Structures are given as C-alpha cells and as structure tokens.
Amino acid sequence: MPTLYDYLDSGNGYKCRLLLAQLGIPYTRVELDIDKGETRRPEFLAKNPNGRIPALELDDGTVLAESNAILCYLADGTPFWPSDRLLKAQVLQWLFFEQYSHEPYVATPRYILRHLGRQHPRMAEMPERLEKGRAALAVMEQHLAKHDFFVGNRYTIADIALYAYTHRADEADLDLTPYPALRRWLDRVAAQPGHVKMLPGD
Amino acid sequence: MPTLYDYLDSGNGYKCRLLLAQLGIPYTRVELDIDKGETRRPEFLAKNPNGRIPALELDDGTVLAESNAILCYLADGTPFWPSDRLLKAQVLQWLFFEQYSHEPYVATPRYILRHLGRQHPRMAEMPERLEKGRAALAVMEQHLAKHDFFVGNRYTIADIALYAYTHRADEADLDLTPYPALRRWLDRVAAQPGHVKMLPGD
Numbered sequence: 001m002p003t004l005y006d007y008l009d010s011g012n013g014y015k016c017r018l019l020l021a022q023l024g025i026p027y028t029r030v031e032l033d034i035d036k037g038e039t040r041r042p043e044f045l046a047k048n049p050n051g052r053i054p055a056l057e058l059d060d061g062t063v064l065a066e067s068n069a070i071l072c073y074l075a076d077g078t079p080f081w082p083s084d085r086l087l088k089a090q091v092l093q094w095l096f097f098e099q100y101s102h103e104p105y106v107a108t109p110r111y112i113l114r115h116l117g118r119q120h121p122r123m124a125e126m127p128e129r130l131e132k133g134r135a136a137l138a139v140m141e142q143h144l145a146k147h148d149f150f151v152g153n154r155y156t157i158a159d160i161a162l163y164a165y166t167h168r169a170d171e172a173d174l175d176l177t178p179y180p181a182l183r184r185w186l187d188r189v190a191a192q193p194g195h196v197k198m199l200p201g202d
Numbered sequence: 203m204p205t206l207y208d209y210l211d212s213g214n215g216y217k218c219r220l221l222l223a224q225l226g227i228p229y230t231r232v233e234l235d236i237d238k239g240e241t242r243r244p245e246f247l248a249k250n251p252n253g254r255i256p257a258l259e260l261d262d263g264t265v266l267a268e269s270n271a272i273l274c275y276l277a278d279g280t281p282f283w284p285s286d287r288l289l290k291a292q293v294l295q296w297l298f299f300e301q302y303s304h305e306p307y308v309a310t311p312r313y314i315l316r317h318l319g320r321q322h323p324r325m326a327e328m329p330e331r332l333e334k335g336r337a338a339l340a341v342m343e344q345h346l347a348k349h350d351f352f353v354g355n356r357y358t359i360a361d362i363a364l365y366a367y368t369h370r371a372d373e374a375d376l377d378l379t380p381y382p383a384l385r386r387w388l389d390r391v392a393a394q395p396g397h398v399k400m401l402p403g404d
Contacts, residue, residue, distance in 0.1 A: 049341050049344050049345070050299060050303060050341050058288075062288065064288075064291055064292065064295060065295050065299070066294070066295045066298035066299060066302075067298075068294070068298050069291050069292075069294040069295040069297075069298050070291075072290070072291055072294050073287065073288070073290075073291035073294075076287050076290065076291070077287070085275065085278050085279070086260075086264065086266075086275070088274070088275075088278065089266055089271050089272075089274055089275035089278070090266065090271075092268070092270070092271040092274050092275075092294075093266060093267050093268045093271040095271075095298075096268035096269075096270050096271050096297075096298075096301055097252060097267075097268060099298055099301050099302045100268075100301045100302070100305070101252060103302070104306075139251050139252050142251050143251070
C-alpha cells in the first residue's frame with residue numbers, strides 16, 4: 001500500500017487524495033505540518049530532498065515528489081490521463097500552467113492569509129500575486145467558455161490539478177464572480193463520481 | 203512542418219530547439235521579442251492565450267504551449283522520455299521541479315540582470331530569488347553526486363529542461379563553483395550527440 005506524505009490544508013496534497021479516491025486506491029496518509037517545519041526535517045529530506053509535500057512512497061520504497069507528477073503516475077493507463085499523444089501533452093500543458101502561472105498566485109496568497117495573517121510583512125506581495133492570479137483565472141475562463149473540461153471534452157487530471165486551489169480562491173481574496181464559465185466547471189468537477197472534499201469541515 | 207514560436211535568449215525556447223535538433227525534426231522558427239511585448243499581441247494571444255513563448259504549432263494548426271509539455275510531446279515514444287511508468291513519472295517530477303523550484307529563481311534573476319539592468323527596481327527581488335536558486339542547485343548537486351543523469355542513468359528531457367537555464371547560471375549572478383557534480387553533468391549534457399548551443403555567439 002502506498003504512503004502519501006501530505007498536509008490537509010495543502011491543495012497540492014488534495015490533488016493526490018482526490019485522484020486516489022476516484023481510482024479506489026487504498027493508501028496510508030502521513031500528515032506533516034508545514035508550519036512546524038516538519039517537511040524540512042532530516043528524516044523527510046531523506047525521502048524528498050526538495051522538502052515539500054505531497055510525496056508518494058511506493059511499496060519498494062521509491063519516493064515520487066511533485067503533486068502533478070504523482071497525478072500522472074497514478075493516472076497512467078487510466079482515462080484520467082488520455083494515452084493519445086496530443087491529448088496527453090495537452091493535459092501536461094495545463095499541469096505546467098497550473099504550477100507556473102496559477103499556483104504561486106492563487107495558492108500562495110491563500111497561504112499568506114491563512115497561515116501568516118493580514119499583519120504579516122508578506123502581505124506586501126499580495127497586490128502583484130493577486131493580479132497574476134486574476135490573469136490565470138481569465139485564461140481558464142476563456143478556455144472553459146468553450147469547453148466543459150480542460151482537455152478532450154472529459155474529466156482528467158488537468159481538471160483535478162486546477163480545481164484544487166481554484167475552488168478555494170475566496171480564501172485567497174480572489175472573487176470568482178467575474179468567471180461564470182469557471183464557476184460552472186467547478187460544479188461539474190465536484191459532481192464527478194467518487195469526488196471527495198478537501199477538508200473535513202467542508 | 204511544425205512552427206516554433208520562440209525567443210532566442212529564452213532558455214525555455216532553447217529546450218525545444220535542443221530537442222528538435224537532437225531528434226532531427228525540421229521546423230520553422232518565428233522569433234517574438236518578449237521585451238517589445240510581441241507575445242502579448244492579439245495575433246499571438248489567439249495561439250497561446252497565456253501569452254508566452256515557446257509555443258509549438260502543429261501541421262493541423264493545434265498550438266501546444268508550456269516548454270516542458272512541448273518536450274514531452276516531441277519526446278513521446280523516443281528514448282528521451284522513457285515509457286516505463288515509474289521512469290516516465292520521475293522525468294515529470296524533475297520537469298515540475300524545474301518550473302516550480304528552479305526557473306523562477308535562476309531564469310528570472312538572469313532576465314532581470316540581462317533585460318532590465320542593475321538599476322531596475324526589480325533588483326530588490328534578487329536576494330530572495332538567488333537564495334532559492336542556490337537551494338534548487340543544491341538539490342540538483344545532491345542528486346548528481348550519485349547519478350550521471352537525472353533519471354534512469356541516461357540522458358532524457360529532464361536533463362534538457364534543467365540544463366537550459368543552469369548552464370547560464372553565471373548570467374544570473376549564481377556561481378556554480380560549489381556544485382562540482384553539477385558542473386560535470388553540464389559537460390556530459392553538452393557532449394551528447396547532436397547538441398546545439400543556445401545563442402549564436404556561444
């Protein structure tokens with residue numbers, strides 16, 4: 001049984017939990033509190049030298065890091081990651097978009113607000129981050145105005161990856177009102193079979 | 203014949219040029235000057251709504267964005283991206299590492315220095331970016347101290363993606379002296395068959 005090193009409030013961790021649930025794969029979950037530095041301790045750095053959750057430890061002890069690489073590993077050979085060469089690459093295009101153009105500007109503002117607080121000096125980063133966050137949401141809105149899902153007209157790991165932090169955008173001071181197609185897509189994702197919520201209180 | 207929308211001084215563009223050369227794929231190259239805003243004009247935004255190079259236009263008009271997704275598309279079915287499920291995911295792990303933990307802290311400092319200059323207000327970002335850049339180089343060094351290449355003991359697109367900006371780290375004020383295994387790896391990558399340099403003057 002694989003072990004997921006995780007942190008409940010992490011959208012990157014949630015991506016893996018959601019796909020594991022939808023694939024019906026049993027796993028052990030180990031909670032590491034990033035606010036207490038538990039991902040930077042020697043015992044975890046031996047597993048992921050980059051010191052970040054999520055990380056997936058396989059039965060043979062191999063540890064795979066990076067949330068979106070874990071999604072690809074788990075989805076390989078399933079309809080969650082199409083095998084057609086172009087569709088496969090289009091899924092990856094959105095996964096890289098998520099990590100480069102979305103996560104730092106949607107997840108990080110949420111982290112600052114929830115974990116550091118509105119009095120923290122890092123609040124100075126918010127205006128620029130939120131501007132780029134709105135740009136990422138606008139790119140998503142433009143695509144979703146014409147497509148029900150990101151790739152190949154069906155639910156894939158591209159939707160899972162982008163759903164994770166987008167559905168908590170309000171917690172990042174990002175108002176989703178201007179993005180109606182995106183909001184309809186959030187509902188479609190939440191209605192998928194086997195969907196699980198991110199936090200126990202949701 | 204595919205068309206690569208590119209900018210010569212971009213390491214992300216160079217990744218694609220290097221792999222296209224090593225695969226022997228002929229292509230048309232269209233240069234867009236990011237400093238002149240040429241990637242934010244309507245005619246290019248119609249191709250890539252995220253307004254970034256590189257983007258690869260295929261014969262049927264499909265445009266694939268995100269440098270590392272382009273690498274995967276081109277390498278699919280070749281030894282540059284192994285087909286084994288775990289190796290394939292390990293390559294992706296390093297590609298996501300590159301975009302999330304390396305590029306913003308190696309490529310962006312280089313961009314600030316080369317394109318904005320040492321008098322620019324964005325120089326204020328340099329200390330934190332370079333600290334994270336050194337952290338990324340240290341993660342690479344630790345891995346390369348035990349491995350000749352990033353995945354599967356052979357040259358793959360993981361090496362191509364990480365080589366692109368690492369081999370220009372000096373232009374980002376990042377000194378590679380403390381990373382001897384990494385420097386030997388740079389030499390191994392540059393010695394691969396069909397290697398091409400990034401800039402005409404190199």
